[in-house]
Amino acid sequence: MPAKCKFCDRPAFIKLHYPRMYLCEEHFKEYFERKVRRTMERYKMLKPDERVLVAVSGGKDSAVAAYILKKLGYKVECLHINLGIGDYSEKGERYARRQCEKIGAPLHVVRVKELLGHGIGEVKTRRPTCSYCGLTKRYIFNKFAYDNGFDAVATGHNLDDEASFIFNNIMNWNTQYLAKQGPVTPAGFNGKLVKKVKPLYEVTEREVVAYALASGIEYEIEECPYARGATTLEWKEILNQMEEKRPGTKINFVKGYLRKRHLFEAELKEAELRECKVCGMPASGEVCSFCRFWGLKEPIDFRVKRQ
Numbered sequence: 001m002p003a004k005c006k007f008c009d010r011p012a013f014i015k016l017h018y019p020r021m022y023l024c025e026e027h028f029k030e031y032f033e034r035k036v037r038r039t040m041e042r043y044k045m046l047k048p049d050e051r052v053l054v055a056v057s058g059g060k061d062s063a064v065a066a067y068i069l070k071k072l073g074y075k076v077e078c079l080h081i082n083l084g085i086g087d088y089s090e091k092g093e094r095y096a097r098r099q100c101e102k103i104g105a106p107l108h109v110v111r112v113k114e115l116l117g118h119g120i121g122e123v124k125t126r127r128p129t130c131s132y133c134g135l136t137k138r139y140i141f142n143k144f145a146y147d148n149g150f151d152a153v154a155t156g157h158n159l160d161d162e163a164s165f166i167f168n169n170i171m172n173w174n175t176q177y178l179a180k181q182g183p184v185t186p187a188g189f190n191g192k193l194v195k196k197v198k199p200l201y202e203v204t205e206r207e208v209v210a211y212a213l214a215s216g217i218e219y220e221i222e223e224c225p226y227a228r229g230a231t232t233l234e235w236k237e238i239l240n241q242m243e244e245k246r247p248g249t250k251i252n253f254v255k256g257y258l259r260k261r262h263l264f265e266a267e268l269k270e271a272e273l274r275e276c277k278v279c280g281m282p283a284s285g286e287v288c289s290f291c292r293f294w295g296l297k298e299p300i301d302f303r304v305k306r307q
């Protein structure tokens with residue numbers, strides 16, 4: 001006999017491990033949406049009238065984040081950064097377009113290669129590719145949101161991402177990274193650092209995949225070619241093995257971290273921030289890391305002309 005939903009007579013669509021229950025497709029969607037709404041309320045992520053920019057990569061997490069924010073009634077627009085990584089990026093952009101059409105949210109696209117002359121992976125530098133890619137994405141999302149007056153930027157980080165980030169940084173004792181991680185990063189530097197929120201903070205990757213399937217959200221499955229073999233994937237695997245033996249490991253680990261986060265504050269080397277000489281955005285030196293890395297002489301203006 002196939003398992004039945006805990007709440008109705010329909011066949012089970014998914015077996016959740018924590019809390020342990022079988023749910024049909026409809027009741028799973030309801031469960032997932034309620035969970036995200038509660039996370040957003042618990043951490044006071046967004047006020048109902050705030051404009052939020054969702055960073056959509058074409059992958060499942062950001063697609064689900066945009067879909068659910070829209071469904072919960074928020075004012076959503078999306079930004080896709082085409083990183084210029086060949087076919088992988090072209091596919092990502094096509095998925096991002098389809099995902100935004102599906103939910104009826106405006107999509108803005110920034111192409112790194114057109115904007116800066118080189119795609120990610122094409123720059124001659126000693127810096128690791130993932131490191132300057134991250135720096136470039138963070139800067140563009142923040143500056144785009146700031147230039148266009150958004151109140152917040154939302155990303156698709158899920159519970160597995162957060163747990164593996166914390167795990168990795170504990171295993172390497174990168175304690176300075178552990179002082180500031182969390183579901184919400186408040187606005188700062190006179191609004192030039194836009195508030196960051198993670199609506200999927202308390203749902204697992206497995207739940208995100210199931211929700212995308214249940215909601216008919218299509219997404220790019222391929223991993224970034226530069227991320228292959230990244231150690232975070234190994235940490236995720238270890239955490240998944242633990243989760244299987246002891247359901248609730250991941251959520252309890254992350255919640256415990258949030259309670260103890262203050263212990264790492266002494267490690268925080270809060271560099272005095274000042275305005276970048278080139279772009280005016282926050283910098284720890286004379287010029288911000290984005291303008292320095294890309295050798296900019298003039299700031300980039302991301303303001304969208306509205307008809």
Ligand SMILES: [Zn+2]
Nearest residue numbers: 005008024027
């Ligand atoms: Zn049901």
Ligand SMILES: [Zn+2]
Nearest residue numbers: 276279288291
């Ligand atoms: Zn700058």
